[in-house]
Amino acid sequence: MMMSVPPSSFWLHSPPPWVRVTAALLGLMIASWVAALAEPPHSDNEQSDSLRGKRLPRLEAEALDETLVVLPDSARGCAALVGMGFSHDAQQAVEAWTEPACSAYGSHPRFRRYVVPMMGRGLVRRFRGMINDRMRKAVADERRATILPYYEDVDAYLALLGLRESPELLILLLDAEGQILWSIREQATYAGSRTLHDRIKQALQEDP
Numbered sequence: 001m002m003m004s005v006p007p008s009s010f011w012l013h014s015p016p017p018w019v020r021v022t023a024a025l026l027g028l029m030i031a032s033w034v035a036a037l038a039e040p041p042h043s044d045n046e047q048s049d050s051l052r053g054k055r056l057p058r059l060e061a062e063a064l065d066e067t068l069v070v071l072p073d074s075a076r077g078c079a080a081l082v083g084m085g086f087s088h089d090a091q092q093a094v095e096a097w098t099e100p101a102c103s104a105y106g107s108h109p110r111f112r113r114y115v116v117p118m119m120g121r122g123l124v125r126r127f128r129g130m131i132n133d134r135m136r137k138a139v140a141d142e143r144r145a146t147i148l149p150y151y152e153d154v155d156a157y158l159a160l161l162g163l164r165e166s167p168e169l170l171i172l173l174l175d176a177e178g179q180i181l182w183s184i185r186e187q188a189t190y191a192g193s194r195t196l197h198d199r200i201k202q203a204l205q206e207d208p
Contacts, residue, residue: 072178
């Protein structure tokens with residue numbers, strides 16, 4: 001014999017308030033999940049899109065081989081990868097971007113790589129000779145012309161780029177005219193490195 005259940009048990013008329021609230025919350029959660037799945041993935045360089053198309057502001061520094069380098073003019077006609085580090089801890093993070101690219105394209109006559117330790121002014125500037133000497137001894141001779149310690153006002157330079165805060169690192173790819181093709185302020189990732197390699201390859205295929 002089937003047991004009869006009062007219709008009210010099935011909430012045929014008006015479900016209790018807690019059921020309505022739970023259903024509404026579930027609906028919002030499902031909607032957010034669907035939106036997240038439908039949203040295209042963010043690119044590694046999305047945060048730095050504002051720099052694309054700008055010409056690199058003049059950056060003058062003495063390289064570790066004691067030659068004067070003026071960017072972007074010194075790299076005119078080349079695709080130039082510029083890695084700026086804003087702290088001692090940023091050194092490895094900058095190298096993680098620049099070293100693989102240099103290994104892949106360093107032999108190309110129109111590829112240049114520069115690493116710029118952003119030292120700044122103040123007390124550190126007084127000891128620039130000693131600091132440069134220590135850095136010079138730590139790198140191979142062939143790399144000294146590409147390392148440019150910058151002992152000027154870092155905040156002022158960042159302002160020329162339109163950046164209000166100092167990042168840990170800044171990686172820039174310049175075209176033959178010194179325009180920024182690509183930039184990023186994050187640690188190296190596999191996806192980001194692939195994007196950078198594609199952009200370098202494309203820049204080298206273009207006429208200078």
